[in-house]
Amino acid sequence: SELWLPSRKVNMSRGDQMLSAAQSGDMKKVKEICEAGGVSIDHKDEYGRTALLYASRGGYEDVVKYAIEKKCNLEARTE
Numbered sequence: 001s002e003l004w005l006p007s008r009k010v011n012m013s014r015g016d017q018m019l020s021a022a023q024s025g026d027m028k029k030v031k032e033i034c035e036a037g038g039v040s041i042d043h044k045d046e047y048g049r050t051a052l053l054y055a056s057r058g059g060y061e062d063v064v065k066y067a068i069e070k071k072c073n074l075e076a077r078t079e
Helices: 014-024 027-036 051-058 061-069
Strands: none
Touching: 014 027, 014 051, 027 061, 051 061
16 A cells, blocks of 8 residues: 655654554554644644545544544545
8 A cells, every 4th residue: 555654754743643643544543642632633744634534545444433533624635
């Protein structure tokens, strides 16, 4: 599968760490970052992609459900 986020980006923000976790289906990490505060489930990367987009594209149903439970923006669009 195609990786959109660099896997070894130095000094990755917490938001980008959450997106990377969503992209790889790491539900535990997504939840940990979101619940620690300071990062919205609607955090976008430089192209406007969100955790919902990454998780749905990867087929990670548990992450998709979590994003919806956290009231993610279902209308979010890439830039």
